[in-house]
Amino acid sequence: MxxxxxxxxxxxxxxxxxxxxxxxxxxxxxxxxxxxxxxxxxxxxxxxxxxxxxxxxxxxxxxxxxxxxxxxxxxxxxxxxxxxxxxxxxxxxxxxxxxxxxxxxxxxxxxxxxxxxxxxxxxxxxxxxxxxxxxxxxxxxxxxxxxxxxxxNNPLLPKYSTDFEEHAIESHSRDWISMSEGIYEIGHHSDCFCYDNELGRHKVYLQPYQIANTLVTNKDFIAFVEDGGYQKFELWHADGWDWVNQQRITAPLYWHHINGIWHHYTLKGLQEIDNNAPLTHISYYEAFAYAQWKGCRLPTEFEWEAAQVLFTWGRRWEWTESAYLPYPDYKKADGALGEYNGKFMVNQKVLRGGSVATPKNHTRATYRNFFQPPLRWQFTGLRLAK
Incomplete structure (x- = not known):
């Protein structure tokens, strides 16, 4: 630079x-x-x-x-x-x-x-x-x-701002994008800024797959909730099932069922849920269980990156099925900056995309976010694959 x-x-x-x-x-x-x-x-x-x-x-x-x-x-x-x-x-x-x-x-x-x-x-x-x-x-x-x-989590649920819009709706109709089997290149490959965990660029072989061109919506997930998805142990990983029961999870973070209507807390305050807005504030466990309920799965981060030019992304961090691991030839920087990413490459899942909270000029198709499976305070959603 x-x-x-x-x-x-x-x-x-x-x-x-x-x-x-x-x-x-x-x-x-x-x-x-x-x-x-x-x-x-x-x-x-x-x-x-x-x-x-x-x-x-x-x-x-x-x-x-x-x-x-x-x-x-x-x-x-x-x-x-x-x-x-x-x-x-x-x-x-x-x-x-x-x-x-x-x-x-x-x-x-x-x-x-x-x-x-x-x-x-x-x-x-x-x-x-x-x-x-x-x-x-x-x-x-x-x-x-x-x-x-x-x-x-303030009992008064105060507003942060009346101007911040969290719930941009995807206007195009839902469809499946078909991806051919083959070898795809993964990782950062330009002179623009990237983090060390996006390097080095390498090839992966992918089986044929399909990936949704839209995110899962609130309406989609309400159907899962009302069908008893949080009570069906067969949909969950063992760790996820333990988490659901120990934490008494019955809905995404910030959701409130008031007089028979689903509401959620937003930065504009408590609002009735917009059915057509993309789902947010879910854990990896919930994303996995929903995909199981739909007879689908989550994409790997490599499937996501190979297909991302064919769909719109950036409204939600999207959970993937990939563990957060180093790429081939990954090298940590010397000194303290070597602690920036490398030492967290264990027990975490990769998220791709970005969100409405991500500032401008800060995300790209190769950006790898990462969190532990139960975390959901970020603007996290999901996209199905099969």
């Missing part, structure tokens, strides 16, 4: 957008952490700033002065190479530093990077700045979904 004004603009636009996502919040909303998977909004603001400070300024700007010596401990997420950190489940206990101080921290780091790049443009920073921007974009998506979980 050659540093140009556009990269610096990309950085500044990204920093601004993160803060714009927080504008509808009350100060009290910034600190809440209902579950371990959700981080308080103010932690996201601080962590995405610490990333630039730690990997660019501390490493490559000898005269840089830390904003606060404690912030590396507070805002390190999982980088063992960097040092000790606050336990993830304790992020909600951080009443200090204040929201005001964290915004001051953001301004401080942003201005230092802006000034240094404008004056020096050191080549050693090019790739680091780019990955830092995309790292913050990942946190924008997490921030929005974490805010939804925080507000969606």
């Amino acid at each position: 050659v540093l140009t004004d556009s990269l610096l603009d990309f950085f500044l636009e990204t920093r601004e957008h993160t803060e714009n996502l927080c504008r509808p919040l009350e100060t009290e909303d910034y600190v809440v952490q209902p579950i371990v998977d959700v981080s308080p909004p103010k932690w996201h603001l601080g962590h995405s700033t610490w990333f630039f400070e730690e990997f660019i300024l501390k490493a490559h700007a000898p005269e840089y002065r830390l904003f606060d010596e404690d912030f590396a401990f507070v805002f390190n997420s999982y980088y063992e190479t960097v040092g000790k950190r606050v336990v993830r489940s304790d992020r909600g206990n951080l009443s200090r530093p204040s929201v005001e101080k964290i915004y001051a921290y953001r301004r401080y780091v942003t201005e230092v990077i802006k000034t240094l790049f404008q004056n020096h443009r050191p080549k050693a920073w090019y790739d680091l700045l780019e990955i830092g921007v995309h790292h913050e974009k990942q946190h924008q998506e997490l921030l929005l979904t974490d805010i939804k979980y925080i507000l969606g």
Whole structure:
């Protein structure tokens, strides 16, 4: 990546957008952490700033002065190479530093990077700045979904915004796309940015298959619920069946059955479910069980990537049947950035596509998201295959 004004603009636009996502919040909303998977909004603001400070300024700007010596401990997420950190489940206990101080921290780091790049443009920073921007974009998506979980578990079900539209409806009719057996190339293959888990490009052999050109809708899944899908053990993996019973799961996350009508919490508040909108906030377990109920299956990530030019994607992260594993010739980066993806390649499922929470310029056909099977606070849906 050659540093140009556009990269610096990309950085500044990204920093601004993160803060714009927080504008509808009350100060009290910034600190809440209902579950371990959700981080308080103010932690996201601080962590995405610490990333630039730690990997660019501390490493490559000898005269840089830390904003606060404690912030590396507070805002390190999982980088063992960097040092000790606050336990993830304790992020909600951080009443200090204040929201005001964290915004001051953001301004401080942003201005230092802006000034240094404008004056020096050191080549050693090019790739680091780019990955830092995309790292913050990942946190924008997490921030929005974490805010939804925080507000969606508030007994008052407050609105986040009247402008955010979660439920774009697919207008084309449902059909099956037939894919021929053969050898397909998988993985990133351009000079544009990608993460290391999208490399290296390799060939896979696929049997003939069909994949749906649309996502499963709320109406589709309501039929599964009303047919007793959550009570039919034969549809579920053993782990999924244990999860359903132990957690007493009877519907997707945020669904509420009120006076015989299905509602769900959205970022616009509690609303009656739109039957035609794509289903969201389901676990891999639920996606698998629904596919079984339909006499179908989930596509593998390779089937998804081979066919993606033939359907519209990006409204939901789509569960696949693939375990999150390294591609052939995958190599972790040296140092702390080598912890970014590689150490999570166990006990997780791959999701493909993107979602309504994914920021612009941050997804592509080879992007590999990954989560544990029971998680569903992200905008997760499914597409059938057979």
